[in-house]
Amino acid sequence: MEPFTKLSSRVVVLPVDNIDTDQIIPARFLKTTDRTGLGASLFADWRYLPDGQPDPAFVLNYPENQEAQILLAGDNFGCGSSREHAAWALLGWGFRAVISTSFADIFRNNALKNGLLPVTVPPEVHQELVRLLGRDPSQTVTIDLETQTLSWAGGETHFPVDPFAKDCLLRGVDELGYLLSLEQEIAAFEARRLSG
Template structure:
């Protein structure tokens, strides 16, 4: 997985509360265990018209959204079922971070384990960000994971993240990668233990 240290990007605003994982990636796209290609199905029921053509009114289909790596969305993002495909689809489209006032626990854990940073902000900060990026989609936001800060214009706020997830994201490793990085220490322990 790609390491996450500091990201500066434009922001896609999707001001909808309670977006569940079936809206993020509809169930009909869950037949695969391969992460690749799921970005094309992200928000499929909102993103495409009945004839399969992109809906020009949906935010992801607008020119200003192309290449943006941060999604700013409503409260309780990722609720519903526990499908890991939701994080895969967001990453597949090109998002590296999602900002909300809260995330469903299972979605949050799936995101962190796959290199997608869920950033929780206060309702007041959320309102300020919504207002700014709806008015001026060309503005950028910086997410600095090392200092756990968001920076835009003349503002800077901190966001919470647990130390283990932060370490894994900074190093670009999942939980298995973290354990494998400890192989020399594990081997040394086993060697000492077996010689007792």
């Protein structure tokens, strides 16, 4: 997993409330346990026309959004089923962070465990970002995980993040990687335990 420290990026604006995990990655794409290639199915029912061609009216298909690594979504993002594939699809497309006013708990946990940062902001900050990026989509937003700050032209806010998840993201490790990083301490503890 790539460490997440500081990210400055253009933003894909999709301010739709209650985007559930079946909209993020439809159930027909859940036949795999491998995350490879799932980015192509992200928002598939919105992103593609009935003939399979990309819908030019959908924000993910705008040429200027192809390199964006931040998604600005509406309230209650990631609600619905608990599929980890939703986080995999967002990461597979190239997103490293999602900004919203709230996230479903299971989605937030899946995102953090896979290296995708959910950034919760107050409604007034969300509205300001939607307005700013609506006027000038070329604006970039910066997320600094160390200081837990989100900044943009003319503003800044702090966001909450679980301390353990923050440590893992900064180091670029998942939970197993974290445990493996403590291998020497674990071995020393076991040696003391067995000798005592």
